[in-house]
């Protein structure tokens with residue numbers, strides 16, 4: 001069976017080939033993202049495999065359907081980039097990888113917190129240049145700080161367990177409480193209280209119409225002075241312009257983001273020789289207390305193994321007509 005795989009890098013191809021022996025699928029790997037223009041590349045494929053920044057909207061799905069595509073296999077957990085109604089109306093199934101390694105993402109959130117706080121990225125560069133000064137490298141103890149977690153699903157729960165080990169007080173907001181976390185000593189509070197009480201806020205909820213710009217001018221106004229905000233979930237959870245304003249007024253003391261509202265034009269590419277046109281990312285890069293990584297929280301060997309094997313199993317279930325465990329409805 002032919003599968004068109006979009007937004008691929010060499011490492012994606014490597015992992016798909018590593019696990020293809022038992023399947024013998026014929027992959028067409030495309031570096032380009034899927035959108036309504038590139039959808040024409042699927043003319044001989046029954047399955048398309050896409051990632052976080054592929055644009056699988058109504059227009060794209062129309063072209064996919066006309067080309068005979070029957071399955072959209074997301075090799076990620078979030079599915080905010082797929083128009084599910086359009087897919088259903090064209091009888092195209094959508095599958096995803098709901099949980100491949102919550103540890104990978106939760107541990108990266110910790111990496112952002114520790115780096116922003118203890119400034120190891122700056123210390124590394126300083127010491128390599130023979131500068132052994134500690135000036136401006138002062139951090140704070142995580143012990144006894146209040147950490148607010150928004151979204152306590154797979155990743156948020158794993159994050160809570162890790163940060164608990166640092167001796168933090170954990171408060172959380174979710175539309176559904178997680179009993180395991182209550183047993184761990186996590187206190188569920190309202191969203192407003194998370195914003196008000198937290199020294200560090202970490203976002204782990206999906207992006208949808210309820211959560212878009214959950215961090216905005218008015219929620220930032222209620223936060224503690226110098227709050228640290230960490231986003232490893234989806235860029236549009238934060239209103240970027242409002243976050244920039246919060247950084248300028250010093251209300252936000254630290255911002256660590258692995259995802260960015262307009263990341264589809266930037267992330268995963270080497271743009272070091274290009275003139276970057278995105279004014280907001282350039283402004284964010286100008287702050288000494290902002291740390292940006294390029295959607296790499298998922299990127300561990302264990303997660304790549306899981307993403308690839310589960311994606312191939314999802315496709316196999318579709319091919320053999322068995323029940324598809326990871327279908328998105």
Ligand code: NAI
Pocket residue numbers: 077078098099102105150151152153154155156173174175176204205206207210211232233234258259295296297298299
């Ligand atoms: P999950 O589905 O296990 O958990 C999401 C949690 O958010 C659930 O407990 C749900 O009840 C909660 N939630 C839903 N609506 C909410 C709302 N309005 N307010 C507060 N909480 C709400 O998902 P998982 O696996 O924990 O992933 C979370 C997000 O992380 C994904 O949606 C995805 O956007 C992002 N992600 C980012 C990656 C990266 O590399 N940076 C990799 C994988 C996922």
